[in-house]
Amino acid sequence: MKILFIGDIVGEPGRRAVKELLPRLRRQHELDVIIANGENSAGGSGITPKTAEEIFAAGVHIITSGDHLWDQKEVIGLLQNESRFIRPLNYPQGTPGQGSYIFQPPSQAPVAILNLQGRTFMPPLENPFTYARAEVEKLRQKAKIIFVDFHAEATSEKIALARMLDGQVSAVVGTHTHVQTADEQVFPGGTAYLTDAGFTGPHDSVIGRDIDAVVKRFLTLQPQRFTVAENGVKLQGAVVDIEETTGRARSIIRISESIPNRPVEQQS
Amino acid sequence: MKILFIGDIVGEPGRRAVKELLPRLRRQHELDVIIANGENSAGGSGITPKTAEEIFAAGVHIITSGDHLWDQKEVIGLLQNESRFIRPLNYPQGTPGQGSYIFQPPSQAPVAILNLQGRTFMPPLENPFTYARAEVEKLRQKAKIIFVDFHAEATSEKIALARMLDGQVSAVVGTHTHVQTADEQVFPGGTAYLTDAGFTGPHDSVIGRDIDAVVKRFLTLQPQRFTVAENGVKLQGAVVDIEETTGRARSIIRISESIPNRPVEQQS
Amino acid sequence: MKILFIGDIVGEPGRRAVKELLPRLRRQHELDVIIANGENSAGGSGITPKTAEEIFAAGVHIITSGDHLWDQKEVIGLLQNESRFIRPLNYPQGTPGQGSYIFQPPSQAPVAILNLQGRTFMPPLENPFTYARAEVEKLRQKAKIIFVDFHAEATSEKIALARMLDGQVSAVVGTHTHVQTADEQVFPGGTAYLTDAGFTGPHDSVIGRDIDAVVKRFLTLQPQRFTVAENGVKLQGAVVDIEETTGRARSIIRISESIPNRPVEQQS
Amino acid sequence: MKILFIGDIVGEPGRRAVKELLPRLRRQHELDVIIANGENSAGGSGITPKTAEEIFAAGVHIITSGDHLWDQKEVIGLLQNESRFIRPLNYPQGTPGQGSYIFQPPSQAPVAILNLQGRTFMPPLENPFTYARAEVEKLRQKAKIIFVDFHAEATSEKIALARMLDGQVSAVVGTHTHVQTADEQVFPGGTAYLTDAGFTGPHDSVIGRDIDAVVKRFLTLQPQRFTVAENGVKLQGAVVDIEETTGRARSIIRISESIPNRPVEQQS
């Protein structure tokens, strides 16, 4: 089974990249399941039912999220009504929405998707390590294939969680830093790993935002308006190939595909 | 001119990788200048005159550092007496040591090396953006080729600084996260860029340390002793090719080379 | 000379407390100079020309600020045109506004007011310790009496800065935590000190905000709307008595005065 | 019933203050129960069986702790064998030691003591708000009188937790900042509150440490050795008077008592 994971979709350019590139990627890699992190899909901050719908319509099966979860109020509709949209599991009991989902592809083994969020250099949530261990044990009753999106900042936290789960899940792919790392590998226990999938959106930017505003922020230490950039749009992520009978990963490769810049007159 | 930058050298395994691999890399890439980040070269924490000497003896011309600068007391000897060892520039006036160095390769253009440290998710230092701008202006009086090691955690801070310096320096390569990123590129102004060079040391680890201790730390939230790991030793970094007359980068490629594990009976 | 310093004025209730209580406090303590931190005076977040005008009209001579400086866009008008409004000094060169002001009371010695912001557990600014030392040296050419509002989170940073300035300034009073501390004292060198002045606004609250929303935030880890509370309104601060000829503090006392709750039907 | 809570005991000077002052305080305030935070009792960092024994011998019934819990390895002996020593409750399941203790004074109602640690500007632990709610419910089955030491940095987190528990516990007293606050009060539900108890040790210092080293740290941004200071030794804390039949607090007063400096020739 081949799963494509798409890194944080940023704004309209990110959604456009998914729409334009997914059909070809699906054929080329013979993809069975497509997962995407959508935490920045609405104007760069958060997600709405409308942007989620656009992403599902483009062919994505499951959407994960992260620390920008609550940026758009309308997310509550997704959390309550859309089980294909998941949030980090490690929120306190009683939080709307779910942290995992079991996707049933037609005539293939079920795939559990699990979303977690880190705590190092991030707002406090419950312990992703203890939550992960308990949830993976539960999910393994229902699915041999488990795919984890660990939304976290620190490399040590990401690698440690993945190493802890080695042999228990099919893949751990990190998100949040918006920069793709070059450490894709299959751990000895059969878990595919990549510290960060990168992001899907405009790369002539600072992690998706206009360069000048971010530079000005660091120079002046004054707040700036960070608008979503426009050019150098890429879809980034990873394709993991998994043995269906065991859930072990065979391989993981990085994906980074461009779409052409819009002609200047079209740009807003 | 071809410059090899080597990511954070971690402990004895990291120093060994430099010694074993540098001769071949030098020939293979026709290297002119070799720079290495040495902040973790002494037992994983800090640097001493002895470990620095070992690194210089292996063929490295300039050693940079970062937030682990003060971990070993003997570093003061390096700061005071060894101009080929530089620390992050953005310490207050009066701090021992230097933040930049101009290296004169035999019969080639001089190369300025500049070390800076980020402030996002890191201890407060002075502003790396304002310090960088002022220092680069000074260095450009003396060298067309300027190589920057920006030791920082956050991807946004690293990319923003590099974008700000695009066209003013030959290369900005990041260090500190110990995970190599896959975003090597030459910016439009001619500055080569890589968010993180990765690290040089044992990769069957969590960023160089024993896996079990780090996992236990995250599970229990109790301090653990983090010993330097042993296996999967790699030298990581980047080779930047620079036009000598203009200082513009022609290309940047990532480097990640392994050395064999030690036979089991030799391991301590 | 007697100086009243008023801790962070929060929203309309805070401004009301200043208006209602200042006339009596001025007579009772024979106040010569009145300084107030206004960073939360506009709806709890930031300051505008209108709220500043209200505070000046109530009898305050100088307004200081802090990390909420930029919350209201209109603050730029104050920074550019109102020298009696100061911001933390330790912003980079070129930042609008001033970090200090010399107030000339009629027929008394001039009083320099200096505003600084901490960096521990706060966004990075330039070094408040080196900035303080340099600015105090300059101000001492013009005024024997120097009053410092150090807007900072960590007790260690506040005490250390004040101890460093002992004998160089008349008083260091902290702001930002919104909880008045009980450590008022005159240091051996003659500098009056109080770690935090407290805040001026509704104390039946969590540091000025509605209790339920803040508790819910900590329980659920979801963002909440934090409205300014209404009851238990107090003016908090300190009165420092200073020898005019030397600038040494004679004494410092804490101030915490209540105004009655509004009748229920008036509350919005 | 009258309970004395003693703020963080720092080093030998702190232990000495407890020994010298407790007998008089016990008589003067007719104290029934004495609780002390001991997280800095061993040389300023952590606690050992020996320093705990000294504190118990001086008349303290229960010792609480905080983020310096693990600084001394010997603490494991206390966690395993000494039920009168408690650690923050909100560690993961399986952590050695206990987060609460029920103390039975002779011929009086039992007193439950609960220790929690904050997460704002502190290392991640489990959620103190959800842990507190669950534990208080359990403790109320066994004791009407519940005393909470909430070891936390941020004023908002401390006040919010106390407000949440108002009416459920007899008192919430904060520790960790080492500066006593002036906001002692009994909340409407009957819970006594003080944001910070202050610390017990040398106050001619920066929160217990030598002034010069801490100032130098902030000026140079280099690590310094922070030795425990010597002079201005005080015992700080609060006395809470509680109705035994209901567990409601009648009053809370702050305590800050000095012992004389040692003659100079005795000082090390």
Ligand SMILES: [Fe+2]
């Ligand atoms: Fe994120």
Ligand SMILES: [Fe+2]
């Ligand atoms: Fe993101």
Ligand SMILES: [Fe+2]
């Ligand atoms: Fe580092």
Ligand SMILES: [Fe+2]
């Ligand atoms: Fe490092």
Ligand SMILES: [Fe+2]
């Ligand atoms: Fe503030």
Ligand SMILES: [Fe+2]
């Ligand atoms: Fe404030």
Ligand SMILES: [Fe+2]
């Ligand atoms: Fe503490």
Ligand SMILES: [Fe+2]
């Ligand atoms: Fe403490």
